[in-house]
Amino acid sequence: EAFVADTILITAPVPGRKMVKVDDIKASLDEGHNEAALQQATTILKKDKSSIEAKALKGLALVRLNREDEADLIIKELRDITINDNEKQTVMMCYREHGAYRDICRIYKAAYEKTPDNIELAAQYFMSMVRVGDIDTLPKVAMNMHKQSSSSTYYFWAVMIQYIKARNKLSEADAAGSNIHLTMARRLIERILDDSSFPMTREGLRLYLIVLEALGEYSEMLAVLKHDAQCKYGKKQLLPEGREVSEVKIRCYQKLEQFTNIIEFCRPGIETASDDWTNYLLLFDTAQTIHSKEEMKHVITLENVDRLLHQAFIHSSTKTKQPQRGAFLASLEWHKRAATMDHNPNLAAPLAILFEYFKVFGGKRCFFFDLKPYLSLLSSDDHAAFLTQCTEWIKNNQDLETKGKIILRNAALEKCRRYIGYHHHIDVDQLGLFSALSEQFHASIPAGFELKPSELQFGDSFAIIAANVAFDAFTTTGAIDHLQKGTDLLEKAIKVSSSNPQLRLHIVKLYCVQGRIHDAIDHWNALEVKQIQYDSIGYVFIDHVIRLGGYDSALKLLDGAVTFIRTKTREFSFISILGQVDVPEFLCRTFLYGSFHKYEEFVKCQHKLEKSLQKAHVICERFLLQFIRTKFVRNANCNTYGRLSCMLTYILETLPSLDDITDPNILSNNCQTDVMDSCDPPARTPTTDQYDLICSARLNYFRVRYAIVYIIHALVSAPTCLEGYVQKLESALTQVEHDIKKLATGVPCIFSLGVNYPRTLFMADEEIALYKGLCRALNAVVSAQRLVISGLRGDLMREAAATIGMELTRSMEQAQQTCKVSLDVASYRELELIHASIEVLSLLSFCTLVAKSWVENESILQHQKNDTPIKMNKTVRQTLKALVDAFQLARTTKEQAMSNLQKELASAESAVATPSFRLSLKAFRVALKSSAH
Numbered sequence: 001e002a003f004v005a006d007t008i009l010i011t012a013p014v015p016g017r018k019m020v021k022v023d024d025i026k027a028s029l030d031e032g033h034n035e036a037a038l039q040q041a042t043t044i045l046k047k048d049k050s051s052i053e054a055k056a057l058k059g060l061a062l063v064r065l066n067r068e069d070e071a072d073l074i075i076k077e078l079r080d081i082t083i084n085d086n087e088k089q090t091v092m093m094c095y096r097e098h099g100a101y102r103d104i105c106r107i108y109k110a111a112y113e114k115t116p117d118n119i120e121l122a123a124q125y126f127m128s129m130v131r132v133g134d135i136d137t138l139p140k141v142a143m144n145m146h147k148q149s150s151s152s153t154y155y156f157w158a159v160m161i162q163y164i165k166a167r168n169k170l171s172e173a174d175a176a177g178s179n180i181h182l183t184m185a186r187r188l189i190e191r192i193l194d195d196s197s198f199p200m201t202r203e204g205l206r207l208y209l210i211v212l213e214a215l216g217e218y219s220e221m222l223a224v225l226k227h228d229a230q231c232k233y234g235k236k237q238l239l240p241e242g243r244e245v246s247e248v249k250i251r252c253y254q255k256l257e258q259f260t261n262i263i264e265f266c267r268p269g270i271e272t273a274s275d276d277w278t279n280y281l282l283l284f285d286t287a288q289t290i291h292s293k294e295e296m297k298h299v300i301t302l303e304n305v306d307r308l309l310h311q312a313f314i315h316s317s318t319k320t321k322q323p324q325r326g327a328f329l330a331s332l333e334w335h336k337r338a339a340t341m342d343h344n345p346n347l348a349a350p351l352a353i354l355f356e357y358f359k360v361f362g363g364k365r366c367f368f369f370d371l372k373p374y375l376s377l378l379s380s381d382d383h384a385a386f387l388t389q390c391t392e393w394i395k396n397n398q399d400l401e402t403k404g405k406i407i408l409r410n411a412a413l414e415k416c417r418r419y420i421g422y423h424h425h426i427d428v429d430q431l432g433l434f435s436a437l438s439e440q441f442h443a444s445i446p447a448g449f450e451l452k453p454s455e456l457q458f459g460d461s462f463a464i465i466a467a468n469v470a471f472d473a474f475t476t477t478g479a480i481d482h483l484q485k486g487t488d489l490l491e492k493a494i495k496v497s498s499s500n501p502q503l504r505l506h507i508v509k510l511y512c513v514q515g516r517i518h519d520a521i522d523h524w525n526a527l528e529v530k531q532i533q534y535d536s537i538g539y540v541f542i543d544h545v546i547r548l549g550g551y552d553s554a555l556k557l558l559d560g561a562v563t564f565i566r567t568k569t570r571e572f573s574f575i576s577i578l579g580q581v582d583v584p585e586f587l588c589r590t591f592l593y594g595s596f597h598k599y600e601e602f603v604k605c606q607h608k609l610e611k612s613l614q615k616a617h618v619i620c621e622r623f624l625l626q627f628i629r630t631k632f633v634r635n636a637n638c639n640t641y642g643r644l645s646c647m648l649t650y651i652l653e654t655l656p657s658l659d660d661i662t663d664p665n666i667l668s669n670n671c672q673t674d675v676m677d678s679c680d681p682p683a684r685t686p687t688t689d690q691y692d693l694i695c696s697a698r699l700n701y702f703r704v705r706y707a708i709v710y711i712i713h714a715l716v717s718a719p720t721c722l723e724g725y726v727q728k729l730e731s732a733l734t735q736v737e738h739d740i741k742k743l744a745t746g747v748p749c750i751f752s753l754g755v756n757y758p759r760t761l762f763m764a765d766e767e768i769a770l771y772k773g774l775c776r777a778l779n780a781v782v783s784a785q786r787l788v789i790s791g792l793r794g795d796l797m798r799e800a801a802a803t804i805g806m807e808l809t810r811s812m813e814q815a816q817q818t819c820k821v822s823l824d825v826a827s828y829r830e831l832e833l834i835h836a837s838i839e840v841l842s843l844l845s846f847c848t849l850v851a852k853s854w855v856e857n858e859s860i861l862q863h864q865k866n867d868t869p870i871k872m873n874k875t876v877r878q879t880l881k882a883l884v885d886a887f888q889l890a891r892t893t894k895e896q897a898m899s900n901l902q903k904e905l906a907s908a909e910s911a912v913a914t915p916s917f918r919l920s921l922k923a924f925r926v927a928l929k930s931s932a933h
Contacts, residue, residue, distance in 0.1 A: 037057065038065065041055070270311075273327040284337055313327045350378060358393070403447040403458075538561055551625060620651070700736050715850045801882035842927075
């Protein structure tokens with residue numbers, strides 16, 4: 001009943017209309033009509049509150065609508081109800097999509113205890129326990145299934161559970177306990193190795209190797225592989241020679257420091273100039289390790305490595321059919337490593353290798369990114385010589401290659417020119433360079449007329465480089481026209497090469513920098529970002545879309561992201577939903593298909609997602625967006641904000657606490673910062689230290705956003721904590737200011753188009769001032785709490801109350817003025833300030849409303865940290881009256897400010913010429929009206 005006022009009101013069915021049935025709800029859910037399913041379920045529950053299926057389906061509809069807070073209440077009700085067999089599947093479907101795996105375990109456990117001999121039911125119970133990580137009783141369950149079925153599958157399940165237990169003990173720093181479980185797992189497997197009646201399987205042998213590796217028995221692992229090669233575990237070899245066996249052997253050789261075996265392993269592939277890069281890296285790593293150990297130098301010398309590479313280089317250079325890149329790149333890699341060992345390789349010079357590589361592979365799209373790490377081997381004179389040689393070669397061989405290959409070679413050289421720094425010389429004509437690149441792009445279009453729509457055009461790179469040059473011109477001059485030229489060119493490129501994701505990513509960033517977020521939406525949707533991409537590259541767009549007024553699109557995007565990263569760490573540890581398939585489900589599949597060697601990958605993925613900073617950011621931003629777009633209503637009966645309280649509870653129980661996130665190890669920044677192909681020179685690419693600074697700044701910005709969520713929570717449910725949360729917000733804002741100064745002076749390269757880092761790192765000074773004004777207003781509310789117990793009387797009390805009201809009023813006027821000034825110029829910075837002003841006004845509106853209700857219903861008398869309520873007397877009553885007047889003044893100012901801003905936003909909306917800006921201003925105006933709490 002606490003959130004009835006916030007839910008959708010469902011009208012009674014019209015007389016004569018067909019009665020709604022449970023099957024109708026299921027049909028609506030199957031067709032994706034979740035709103036209709038919610039209404040149908042609510043209609044049935046109005047007539048029959050005991051309908052468990054309708055209740056479960058309502059919870060399912062709420063989950064799919066991303067109304068997790070309300071779905072939580074349904075789940076809690078279902079836990080206390082006895083469920084029969086007919087209703088079990090429906091209820092478990094609701095549990096599964098909500099992530100309530102422990103409740104599924106409870107149902108399976110009850111059924112298993114009734115019929116322990118049912119193998120199918122036992123397997124379902126086993127998998128349900130794996131999902132939640134509750135594995136203590138599972139070895140017994142697996143062994144029971146093995147005895148009933150005589151299948152080796154269930155036997156290995158029991159072994160794998162022992163391995164997982166060992167892993168869990170190790171994570172708890174209990175090495176002795178881990179060793180006990182590993183020894184137990186080893187004995188279980190060795191018991192069946194001597195039993196000829198028990199067939200060893202490929203999955204079982206893999207599991208045996210996993211256990212031995214965890215025990216550090218590397219010699220024993222090599223012996224097992226040798227026995228398997230001799231078919232001692234069955235009629236045929238269980239693990240055939242290939243990459244999997246090779247990787248196991250190499251790990252063993254490295255741990256045992258059997259360097260001779262490593263060299264012998266990789267030598268054949270290098271001598272035949274194979275493209276297996278692993279062989280070259282093994283050779284280099286081993287040679288470097290041996291070079292530092294005098295007693296091991298007889299195994300292989302640096303000169304031996306030179307001879308091997310020279311042989312591979314000659315073999316690959318003379319190959320006319322299907323030439324391979326490995327030997328060329330390996331020679332360059334050895335030149336790079338040899339410099340750290342004071343060794344001069346007896347190989348062709350880097351310039352000669354690079355030119356030879358260009359002649360053979362310059363017509364491939366991978367050419368530049370293959371050579372990018374090695375262009376630093378050349379001096380400035382060699383750079384010029386390399387470009388000259390390549391250009392002359394193209395002129396002399398144009399008749400021997402197709403037009404497409406020639407275009408790709410010219411594009412590769414242009415990337416090299418940019419990387420070397422030619423595009424960033426002081427005297428470079430950026431407008432002329434942009435025009436030249438644009439002409440080359442347009443000239444390349446006819447060569448790709450016969451390409452399929454799914455293939456990339458040959459000249460796409462020219463458009464991307466030209467867009468980078470346009471962005472450089474913008475950062476130099478500040479003229480927005482340069483960005484417009486870049487987006488126009490990219491739009492033309494996308495029309496002829498719609499499948500190129502790099503074109504889409506670059507145009508999305510250019511539109512965001514211009515503030516034209518609605519023009520970027522279609523391009524972002526065309527990228528079809530899904531599943532784990534929400535966590536790795538979602539920031540490219542999510543960090544802009546809300547702040548620039550794309551509210552409707554932002555909500556859909558955030559809903560999709562929340563569906564992916566929905567997590568319930570308060571109930572269990574193994575939950576991170578990956579679209580329709582989650583990590584716990586993958587863990588179950590390691591048992592189901594015997595792919596035990598994949599377990600570690602899934603667990604690492606799970607831990608990475610659980611700690612995701614992007615996940616936390618998405619959850620907070622989605623809530624704050626809903627906050628400024630929803631007029632929350634207080635329930636008059638219990639004086640609470642039911643729906644708002646549920647949303648806050650969900651967030652605070654899902655994410656780490658505000659105090660914990662100050663530790664940089666609590667949240668993990670999983671953003672893929674190199675998602676955009678960059679040809680910028682090393683001087684314009686962040687170093688490791690600079691990247692750490694950027695990550696730290698992103699975390700501090702999230703602290704600001706999370707502190708605001710906590711402040712709303714204090715206003716709704718924990719008034720005595722308000723002062724502490726305001727102090728944390730002030731501290732986070734101070735840190736953000738410090739970060740911005742360090743970034744502006746220490747990481748100037750971040751303003752390059754190819755360096756795609758979160759835009760939210762760069763809050764304007766005016767925006768920080770807005771949130772500082774919010775802090776002053778919140779401190780005024782804290783002062784109101786103190787004023788009640790201060791005992792001040794007469795003029796002093798009235799003056800103090802008036803000061804509180806004036807502080808609130810001043811903060812509102814500051815937000816109004818910032819928004820008003822920002823309307824004069826339509827750009828990304830001004831749009832962000834308008835959004836921040838609306839958010840601050842919404843928070844101030846809610847704050848004054850709540851504070852006024854505290855005073856009017858006298859609940860402020862209970863808001864004392866020592867839990868001792870204040871007794872009512874004449875002085876207290878007069879203070880309360882003065883505070884009511886102060887808050888009422890603030891409310892009046894707020895209403896006037898919001899009314900004036902709505903008119904000004906409407907006027908600006910009708911006057912602006914850019915359609916995207918018009919849509920953003922409309923979204924701001926609608927949100928401002930909705931947030932007048």
